[in-house]
Amino acid sequence: MHRIAFLLLAVVAVAGVFVFRAPVSGRADQAAAPVFVTQIPPGYRDWRLVSVAHEEGNLHSFAAVLGNDAAIKAYREGTLPFPDGTIIAALHYVRVPSAENNKIFGQAQSFVPGAPTNIQFMVKDSTKYAATGGWGFGFFIDGKPVDEAKMQSCFPCHAQEKARDLVFTRYAP
Amino acid sequence: MHRIAFLLLAVVAVAGVFVFRAPVSGRADQAAAPVFVTQIPPGYRDWRLVSVAHEEGNLHSFAAVLGNDAAIKAYREGTLPFPDGTIIAALHYVRVPSAENNKIFGQAQSFVPGAPTNIQFMVKDSTKYAATGGWGFGFFIDGKPVDEAKMQSCFPCHAQEKARDLVFTRYAP
Numbered sequence: 511m512h513r514i515a516f517l518l519l520a521v522v523a524v525a526g527v528f529v530f531r532a533p534v535s536g537r538a539d540q541a542a543a544p545v546f547v548t549q550i551p552p553g554y555r556d557w558r559l560v561s562v563a564h565e566e567g568n569l570h571s572f573a574a575v576l577g578n579d580a581a582i583k584a585y586r587e588g589t590l591p592f593p594d595g596t597i598i599a600a601l602h603y604v605r606v607p608s609a610e611n612n613k614i615f616g617q618a619q620s621f622v623p624g625a626p627t628n629i630q631f632m633v634k635d636s637t638k639y640a641a642t643g644g645w646g647f648g649f650f651i652d653g654k655p656v657d658e659a660k661m662q663s664c665f666p667c668h669a670q671e672k673a674r675d676l677v678f679t680r681y682a683p
Numbered sequence: 684m685h686r687i688a689f690l691l692l693a694v695v696a697v698a699g700v701f702v703f704r705a706p707v708s709g710r711a712d713q714a715a716a717p718v719f720v721t722q723i724p725p726g727y728r729d730w731r732l733v734s735v736a737h738e739e740g741n742l743h744s745f746a747a748v749l750g751n752d753a754a755i756k757a758y759r760e761g762t763l764p765f766p767d768g769t770i771i772a773a774l775h776y777v778r779v780p781s782a783e784n785n786k787i788f789g790q791a792q793s794f795v796p797g798a799p800t801n802i803q804f805m806v807k808d809s810t811k812y813a814a815t816g817g818w819g820f821g822f823f824i825d826g827k828p829v830d831e832a833k834m835q836s837c838f839p840c841h842a843q844e845k846a847r848d849l850v851f852t853r854y855a856p
Contacts, residue, residue: 555856559728562735562747564778567792574735574747574855603855605737611851614843619740623855670787678784682747682776682796683728 544641546661547633547648551578554599554631558582561682564605572605572623575679580634585681591644592675596634600679602627627651630664632677643669643676717814719834720806720821724751727772727804731755734855737778745778745796748852753807758854764817765848769807773852775800800824803837805850816842816849 557576565571577585580595603623611620629650636644647664649656668676730749738744750758753768776796784793802823809817820837822829841849 556731558730559732559747559749559774561796562745562776564737564745564794565792566794567788567790569792572735572737574732576732601732601855603735614840614851615740617740619738619742621737621739622853623734626856667787678787680795682774683799 544662544665545639545646546655546658547631547646548655550629550648550650550653551597551599551631551633554578554597554629555601557597557599559682560585560598561679563600563679570605571627572603572621574601574623575599576601590675591636592634592677594635594637594644596632598632598677598679600630602629628656632668645676717835717838718812718819719828719831720804720819721828723802723821723823723826724770724772724804724806727751727770727802728774730770730772732855733758733771734852736773736852743778744800745776745794747774747796748772749774763848764809765807765850767808767810767817769805771805771850771852773803775802801829805841818849 554576557578560575560577560581563573563575565573576599578595578597580593581598583589584592584596603626605621606624607618608620608622611622612618631646631648631650633639633646633648634644635646639646642665645665645668647661647668649661649664655661665676668678671678674680727749730751733748733750733754736746736748738746749772751768751770753766754771756762757765757769777798777800778794779797780791781793781795784795785791804819804821804823806812806819806821807817808819812819815838818838818841820834820841822834822837828834838849841851844851847853
């Protein structure tokens with residue numbers, strides 16, 4: 511009994527979220543099903559800067575985009591596609607006016623990050639994430655992965671950026 | 684003659700821009716005159732993220748604010764005033780719409796950094812920069828320090844942020 515429980519845990523650990531997607535009986539298209547990033551890569555807040563971004567529309571969002579060492583190296587050397595091991599993190603915040611800064615500047619001009627909204631990751635592993643262009647997508651709110659329906663929305667949009675290996679953010683010098 | 688030229692060069696090297704401010708005869712208030720940061724601190728582009736910022740008004744500016752190890756440590760631990768050795772860098776870019784992103788998103792919502800405009804530094808050394816609240820201010824365009832009149836504009840504005848040791852930018856989690 512303990513051995514079965516251990517094996518089941520091992521399967522869960524190896525398969526990650528995938529085990530929650532596939533019926534117990536398995537599916538013919540398992541190999542092509544997307545695999546998502548459900549663990550926050552450790553140490554991401556210490557990574558180096560790729561760039562910043564601001565999305566309006568319904569988002570009103572500020573982003574700091576950071577990259578692990580493999581990402582920064584590839585960006586700086588212009589390597590495309592990004593090599594396996596690359597991880598890019600987008601830290602999103604509500605973009606809010608800074609009353610404090612505006613008072614000092616004497617006019618309404620200053621916008622700063624407010625509350626964090628979500629953190630998104632792209633993890634390059636051309637084998638593990640073959641179904642989604644070699645990239646695993648992760649989307650976390652309050653440190654928890656969002657539901658799969660929301661995770662699904664990442665790839666179709668990024669897939670349109672084919673010329674730059676599905677990565678929107680360019681390196682800011 | 685060579686020896687005199689060497690000595691003059693040495694004076695320039697030690698005094699930095701200060702030598703351009705003081706009349707040859709010296710001034711009684713030299714000790715209180717502002718000293719500016721005229722060398723770009725090496726390696727700043729590899730520093731960790733403090734936050735991002737966006738200034739409208741006449742600036743239309745995006746910033747990534749980075750800090751050296753002393754800065755990041757002080758920010759994370761809430762240390763005020765910042766200790767000597769702290770350096771904070773603000774990398775400024777023109778904030779421009781991204782036609783490429785907007786096409787994919789299907790609406791005008793995306794803003795990204797365009798051309799770099801300037802890089803500003805605050806270097807904490809409570810002795811060297813005593814005349815300006817313990818902070819040396821540096822302002823560089825295309826890698827060159829701006830003229831002193833422009834450097835002079837940093838301190839009076841930052842000095843209004845007394846409660847946070849003259850630093851506008853807060854740490855983004």
